[in-house]
Amino acid sequence: MKLRRFLIPSLLVAAWFSSVAQEVKPQNKALYLINFTKYFDWTHENISIGFVGDSPIFDEMRKLLTRDSYIRLLDNLQDDQVSGCDMIFLPKAHNERFAVLQEVIGSRPVILVTDSEELISEGAEISFYVASGNKLRFIVNREELENTGIRMSTKLLSYAKVLSEN
Numbered sequence: 001m002k003l004r005r006f007l008i009p010s011l012l013v014a015a016w017f018s019s020v021a022q023e024v025k026p027q028n029k030a031l032y033l034i035n036f037t038k039y040f041d042w043t044h045e046n047i048s049i050g051f052v053g054d055s056p057i058f059d060e061m062r063k064l065l066t067r068d069s070y071i072r073l074l075d076n077l078q079d080d081q082v083s084g085c086d087m088i089f090l091p092k093a094h095n096e097r098f099a100v101l102q103e104v105i106g107s108r109p110v111i112l113v114t115d116s117e118e119l120i121s122e123g124a125e126i127s128f129y130v131a132s133g134n135k136l137r138f139i140v141n142r143e144e145l146e147n148t149g150i151r152m153s154t155k156l157l158s159y160a161k162v163l164s165e166n
Contacts, residue, residue, distance in 0.1 A: 030060035039156035
């Protein structure tokens with residue numbers, strides 16, 4: 001059991017910071033989401049991540065997390081469940097729900113992570129994108145992130161592409 005507690009975080013960190021080109025798989029995005037939770041100043045210990053629609057990333061996260069994890073997952077998120085989330089993942093297949101989600105989130109301290117780089121300029125806090133070499137990266141809308149009141153560590157921010165404020 002002790003080996004598992006050491007091995008899983010070590011593998012997560014290795015995959016997170018790996019610069020080796022790899023196919024973007026749901027597991028990679030799941031690892032990013034898990035690691036995102038470690039680099040924010042949350043006001044509480046247990047974090048809830050909601051997933052809009054059916055997502056293979058949800059399935060991967062379930063496989064990676066232990067039962068005693070500080071992360072709680074909510075699949076097929078409904079609007080009335082948003083208030084129970086600290087982070088929401090919106091896959092590209094459900095982009096049409098973006099405006100509704102933003103309205104439901106309102107001024108709540110919720111980080112909206114999307115699979116669509118174009119939504120970052122529309123108000124998402126974080127969006128995944130694929131860089132050269134088929135590497136998964138993320139872009140941060142710093143202004144929107146600051147509006148949530150949740151602070152991202154400068155270490156994590158240094159790995160991000162930051163939306164230019166014009």
